[in-house]
Amino acid sequence: MADHCDDHEGCCCGGHHDHEHEGGCCGSHGHGGGCCGGGCHDDGRDQIAMFVVGPIETNCYAYISQGECMVVDAGDSGQAIYEHLPEDVRVKCIVATHGHGDHVGGVKALKEATGATFAMSPRDAEMASHAGEKNELGLSYDDDAPAPDLELREGDTLEVGTASFRVIEAPGHTPGGLVLLGSGSADHICFVGDTLFKGSVGRTDISGGDQAALEETLVRLKREIPPHTNVFCGHGDPTTMEDELAQNPYLR
Numbered sequence: 136m137a138d139h140c141d142d143h144e145g146c147c148c149g150g151h152h153d154h155e156h157e158g159g160c161c162g163s164h165g166h167g168g169g170c171c172g173g174g175c176h177d178d179g180r181d182q183i184a185m186f187v188v189g190p191i192e193t194n195c196y197a198y199i200s201q202g203e204c205m206v207v208d209a210g211d212s213g214q215a216i217y218e219h220l221p222e223d224v225r226v227k228c229i230v231a232t233h234g235h236g237d238h239v240g241g242v243k244a245l246k247e248a249t250g251a252t253f254a255m256s257p258r259d260a261e262m263a264s265h266a267g268e269k270n271e272l273g274l275s276y277d278d279d280a281p282a283p284d285l286e287l288r289e290g291d292t293l294e295v296g297t298a299s300f301r302v303i304e305a306p307g308h309t310p311g312g313l314v315l316l317g318s319g320s321a322d323h324i325c326f327v328g329d330t331l332f333k334g335s336v337g338r339t340d341i342s343g344g345d346q347a348a349l350e351e352t353l354v355r356l357k358r359e360i361p362p363h364t365n366v367f368c369g370h371g372d373p374t375t376m377e378d379e380l381a382q383n384p385y386l387r
């Protein structure tokens with residue numbers, strides 16, 4: 136995968152990040168449904184599980200609070216994600232941070248298995264509806280995404296147990312990119328999709344990309360996301376806003 140990433144074939148990142156994991160089926164990465172390493176929410180109640188799915192190792196997250204679950208980016212292997220979730224949780228919603236196939240290809244199967252509400256920006260819904268077709272990078276994912284049950288826009292909130300996530304529109308990598316900033320029991324938690332990575336940002340040279348929009352979004356995220364926030368990215372390792380402000384060349 137590192138080769139793919141470095142020459143910008145098949146990867147969503149704008150620069151490079153460490154691809155130290157092989158495979159990419161659900162539950163690889165050593166986090167098979169358990170709490171992820173390095174970024175676990177540590178309040179003793181809410182949990183974040185991370186699954187790495189699909190051919191370009193997309194991170195799928197399950198945020199669990201009070202028996203309710205929000206799945207972020209069911210990119211592939213929807214049925215396998217379902218089978219790896221704890222049995223006693225109710226999947227309330229499936230949220231796509233954006234419409235690229237590697238983030239929505241598993242939505243159809245997971246929605247069918249759980250009956251959950253599917254939510255995303257309407258601006259990326261058309262793109263997501265082609266996730267099962269071969270894309271410009273020669274990759275395809277499980278299924279086309281269904282039309283969203285819930286269209287997310289700036290300022291909307293998603294409630295999961297005692298956690299709340301505010302929607303921040305983050306165009307650039309795609310027109311309908313979203314960032315989910317936690318509060319309540321999800322204070323200090325943020326899901327950023329492919330907008331921001333550890334040491335890098337989302338590429339803008341593929342379908343839906345807009346470099347000027349991304350730059351505006353990054354300026355805004357520096358203002359909106361508090362430094363102490365744990366940042367969960369669409370690919371690669373989690374980070375913190377503080378570390379990115381200090382080290383990410385795209386945030387300077």
Ligand SMILES: [Zn+2]
Nearest residue numbers: 147237329369
């Ligand atoms: Zn991606």
Ligand SMILES: [Zn+2]
Nearest residue numbers: 147235308329
């Ligand atoms: Zn993407």
